[in-house]
Each structure stands twice: as structure tokens, then as C-alpha cells.
Amino acid sequence: MPGKTKYEQIAEKMVKLIESGVLQAEQRIPSLRSMSHQTGTSIMTVIQAYRLLEDQGMIESKPQSGYYVRPDYYYKHRQAVVLPEAQIQTLRTEADEVKISNIIEKLVKPLDYNNVIPLGSGLQAPSFYPSEQLSVHMSRAVRSDPAGLNRYCFEAGHETLRRELAHRMMEAGCNTSAEDIIVSAGASQALFISLKALTEPGDAIAVESPGYYGFYALMERLQLRAVEIPCDPQTGLSLPDLESALQKNQKIRCVLLSANLSNPTGASMPEASKKTLADLCRKQEVPVIEDDVYGELSFRLLRPRALKSYDPENIIYIGSMSKTLAPGYRVGWIAAGKYRRQVLDYYHCVVMSSNLPTQLAVASFLKSGGMAHHLRRLHKTHQENMFNFRNKIAASFPSGTRISNPLGGYFIWIELPEQVDSVILAEKLLAQNISIAPGIIFSAGKNYRNYIRLNCALQWGPGVAKAIETVASEVKRSVAD
DSSP: OTTSOHHHHHHHHHHHHHHTTSSOTTOBOOOHHHHHHHHTOOHHHHHHHHHHHHHTTSEEEETTTEEEEOHHHHHHHOOSSOOOBOOOOOOOOOEEEOOOHHHHHHHTSOOOTTTOEETTOSOOOGGGSOHHHHHHHHHHHHHHOTTGGGSOOOSSSOHHHHHHHHHHHHTTTOOOOGGGEEEESHHHHHHHHHHHHHOOTTOEEEEEESOOHHHHHHHHHTTOEEEEEEEETTTEEOHHHHHHHHHTTOOEEEEEEOSSSOTTTOOOOOHHHHHHHHHHHHHTTOOEEEEOTTGGGBSSSSOOOOGGGGOTTTEEEEEESTTTTOGGGOOEEEEOGGGHHHHHHHHHHHTSSOOHHHHHHHHHHHHTTHHHHHHHHHHHHHHHHHHHHHHHHHHHSOTTOEEOOOSBSSEEEEEOOTTOOHHHHHHHHHTTTEEOEEGGGGOSSOOOTTEEEEEOOSOOSHHHHHHHHHHHHHHHHHHHO
16 A cells, blocks of 8 residues: 555554454454554554544444454445435324224234234244243243242332343433332333323323334324424424424424334434424423433443433333343333332222232343343344445435334334335235334324335344345335336
């Protein structure tokens, strides 16, 4: 590389290793001493090269640990083909009746893992979970007190688990005590209890759009009306639209959203926006329900702060181990702030007693420190899968396709050409044993008809790649027709 200094040559070499995928997101790069030995240069020359890469946002240093590849740079530049990003839609912010359950039952839930490639599912491949390690902790829990486990747990969850969950919430910026935690059978039950505690049939709820179809399904069952607040696929819920909806005096009873890695787009609100939202809702005396089940799946070095960290009292926080650790164990939780009494009243009616063996097994696993290692491995898997999916989509789908670019989680939100009807598309693909999630289930107003959500948390291989190509082929046929 004539004309370049030695440190520039080293920096260029590192860029090629990162962009080719040899060095991956959050992976430690060679130490100063090791790189000095490899290149036959001084440590000072290597320091200059690494500082150049650091200044350009490619790597970052961790005290007493070394230099690591920045995930945002890795996924921005390691794309073989780049598609435009999906865009925010303009919606009317009026209260609508919710009717989506029939579509969900027909197109999303019929997933036989032996026959259907579940691109429309919200579940990860079973191999992604530490099932064997968890089974060891379950066995210990059962052996330690077999008779004691056959009693009701009338409290808001076992104290041992609640302490561990409060500790995990500290990483999200929340100073929550074990006494504030209410253990539930997963996040869906927690959402149901929280909505029941705050609302009556006919009430209006401000909800992110596109938003998790489980939000809309629960609202339908509880006879609540949806005020859809547009969400940018990158930065999340639109604060101007929320403020406008609150000012219209629609008697909005609460706000429901995922501020971190929202489903289906993977959007994450900037920290300044989270604070503004928390301040706005506190002043308007409107409670917030925050579903943070994907918060720990961020590709960044530090997991994003929870919205609740900006207002511990007015925000009901919902977490779950289903997306990170063990969906079958059904362990979720609620930190309800000043609404704890109302939430507990419904909790004791609906739950009465939570499952002791699974609580103790999860608590033991968390206490052992196994979660940190598991999440590092899971993050790496999701990052690589996201890269593979995005490249396959970019290479296969027709012109006019736009996709989201999430920095975490495992969903991709795809905006298809306008003439594509994703419901018809889903029906055609299901006949070929491939499921997708059509965009209209992520809205009360049947918006996003030309959008789909794909699940990237599948074991990547020729079968999944072929399924994506099949989806692309059906999209192209729809465009041609």
C-alpha cells in the first residue's frame, strides 16, 4: 500500500476484517502487543491505528479489557446490498374499535415447526435457549425441597426471584426493590392484568403503530378502543402525534408501547425522547404501560435504559424471560409504581398462585451469573442472523422494497411495493408451508397492508434462505400482476 503510513495500513487491514465479517460486532480485536508482533511495528504505531479507527467510530475501548468492534458500525457497513429504510406512515389519531383476532388465528398461529418454516412467528429456534443449563437448575430446585414446592405461592412471586429481577432492572436504569416486583406467567398475562387495572370497556388507549399484535388482540378482548400513534421504524413513537392526541381530549386512559426494540419494527426511542414522553404523560396524568421484553437483546454494548427509569411511579414496567431465556417457563414480571395496589387486586384474582419450580430455577440461573454468558452468545447469533436475512432480502426482493434496520431484537419490518396485499401473500405462502406476519395485524385500522414482519431468530441455513427466496418470488408475482 504505497503512499500510506504504517498505522494507516494497519487501520485499513482492520477495516477489511470488520467489513468482511472476520471480526464481528462486539468482538475483541487483537491486542496492541499482538498486533505489534503480527505487523512488525511498534506498539505506538498500533496505538495510532486504533485511535484512527476509534475516531471514525469503528471500534471502541473498554477499560482494562481492550478494543472492540462497534455494533452500529458493523451492521451499517457490512451489507452486501443495501435497501432503503422503511418509512413512518401518516395515521389519523382517532379512537378505533379493534378487530384483528380472526386474522391472527388464520395466518399467524397455525405454526407446526415440523412442517412450516415460521418466518411469521415470534419465537426463536429452541436451540438458542440454554435449556440444558436451565434443566440443571430446575432439578436442583425440585430436589432441594420437593414437598415445599407443592404449596401455593400466594405472594406476588418468590422473594428469591424478585430480588434477581430487581437486580436485572438496575441494568436498565431502574432503582426497583424486590417488594415492587410482581411475578406473572409471562408478559401477556402481565399486560392483561395491567390493562385491567387501569381501564374499563370502551376506554381509549394510545398505542404505538405499528405495534405488537398482542397489544391489539388484548385491547379487542377487553373492548378497548385504539388511538394509533405513528412510529418511525428507527426512532419509535412520534411525540408530536402523541401530544396532539392527548390535547384533543379524547379521554385517553393510558399509553401502551415498547420504547426499546419495538415489535415489529425494532425501533428504539432516543433517550431524550424517552424523557420527554415520561414528562409529558406525568403532566397530563396519563399512566404508561411499558413492554420491555426485548430490551436485553440490544446489539449495543450497554442495554438501553427503560422508559420507567425516567418516571418510576407513573410507568408500569413489564418484563419477561420468554424472549431471552425460557419461553416455556412462563416467567414475566410487573413493576407497577404507584399503580401497584390496583395491579395486585387483579393479580390475586387472575393468578392466585405463581409456579414455584420455574421461579426458583430461573432465580438460581440468574444468581449463578449464567445470564451474562448466555446473552453474549445470543447477541452474536442474532447479529449474524440479522445480517444474513437483510442481505438475502436485499438480493431477492423487487425494486421498491424498504426494510427496517434494528440494532437489536430479531424482527425485520419490510415495506413492499404498494400493489402487494400482505394478507393474500400470507395465504399463498402458508399453502407452501411458509408463514409470514402480514402488516395489518400490527394496527387497529387495517394499516400497513403492503408490509410484512419476518422473524430472524431461526437457525440459518439453506432451508430458511430458500424460504426467503420463495417469499420474494411471490412478492414479484404480485407486483407483476
